[in-house]
Amino acid sequence: MKKYILVFFMALILGLISSIHPVYALNDTASSSIVMDISSGRILYEKNSHSQRLIASTTKIMTCILAIENGNLDDTVQVGEEVLKMYGSNIYLELGEKMTLKDLLYGMMLRSGNDAATVIATYIGKDQETFVEMMNQKAKEIGMRDTIFRNPTGLDDYEENYSTAYDMALLSKYAYQNETYREIVGTEKYRVEGEKLYIWNNRNELLKTYDYATGGKTGYTPxxxxxxxxxASYNGLDLTAVTLNDGNMYLNQEEMYDYAFSNYERITILDKDHFEVSDNYYQDKIYIKNSFQYPLTKEEQEEVTTLLSLTKKTKLKDGDEVGKVEVYLNDEKIHEEPVFVEIKKKRTFWDFLKDLF
Incomplete structure (x- = not known):
């Protein structure tokens, strides 16, 4: 087999250019912070993002996604004695009270109910210890290397949950892929009519003050x-922001989002529907299965190159992988996509005959 490499520049397909977000000189008030692109995982802004800190009730993002993935939202859950030990922010569940798992999740995420969180953890994990093991296992799977969970609530008087802004962005990025999660955290008001009447307003004020906010979770302990x-989402960009230990968190995050939306655009670098490469050997029969988009500044758009590597094969089947295309921003590889060949079966006399009947 003979291998050769062809370097080429792909045409960048530009999205709509935002004109409503001014560029901000950030005055970041958080001890640790980050803005991450949800699709690609690219960090658009960070400050001390790998510094371990207590995370308070943002812990409940992990509790929520685990419950969604491992439970039936329509299940009826009975409140047990675990609720008697809860303090701080609660939705005031009573011993023996029954509520669906779905309603408990809304109470936990909108009102930050510690009692709801511990009831959920006990129901999903059968006991608190097992559920905490599930939390740490999921954190490991997501890549949260600097995170340790010791309870499902974020209370830190006796047990401490530590993470970083970067790790929490990874968790938010992961949870955002789940439609049920997005629906819960994006809800501003929720009503439960059961054994008691509950009306919960979302404590995340960003949903009211920032037009592009789509959800999230607040937290606080002394x-x-x-x-x-x-x-938050705007102009094709879905972003997540994290601020830890920030007394001005809402305004700070608005400015962080405005900075990111003002400076970055989602650019289509590889388009699977318009992947055209002149090659005599494969005769324009190569293709990719996925498009690739990436957030770039205007200056960076001039620094993107693609490197196509193809391998000549004598025996080919339809769908064989015959190479790869690598995408570089300056000298850093940001993506790799396999390249396939299409081999159309030659039509026989019988194929033509079948078309007639």
Whole structure:
């Protein structure tokens, strides 16, 4: 087999250019912070993002996504004695009270109910210890290397949950892929009519003050300070922001989002529907299965190159992988996509005959 490499520049397909977000000189008030692109995982802004800190009730993002993935939202859950030990922010569940798992999740995420969180954890994990093991296992799977969970609530008087802004962005990015999660955290008001009437307003004020906010979770303890993990979408960009120990968290995150939306655009670098490469050997029969988009500044758009590597094969089947295309921003590889060949079966006399009947 003979291998050769062809370097070429792909045409960048530009999205709509935002003109409503001014560029901000950030005055970041958080001890740790980050803005991450949800699709690609690219960090658009960070400050001390790998510094371990207490995370308070943003812990409940993990509790929520685990419950969604491992439970039936329509299940009826009975409140057990675990609720008697809860303090701080609660939705005031009573011993023996029954509520669906779905309603408990809304109470936990909108009102930050510690009692709801511990009831959920006991129901899903059968006991608190097992559920905490599930939390740490999921954190490991997501890549949260600097995170340790010791309870499902974020209370830190006796047990401490530590993470980083970067790790919490990874968790938010992961949870955002789940439609049920997005629906819960994006809800501003929720009503439960069961054994008791509950009306919960979302404590995440960013949903009211920032037009592009789509959800998130607040947190506070005297030791952790104010913590906030949110998501926002504008002009094709879905972003998540994290601020830890930030007394001005809402305004700070608005400015962080405005900075990101003002400076970055989602650019289509590889388009699977318009992947055209002149090659005599494969005769324009190669293709890719996925498009690739990436957030770039205007200056960076001039620094993107693609490198196509193809391998000549004598025996080919339809769908064989015959190479790869690598995408570089300056000298850093940001993506790799396999390249396939299409081999159309030659039509026989019988194929033509079948078409007649």
């Amino acid at each position: 030791r952790a300070g104010h913590t906030l993990v949110t998501t």
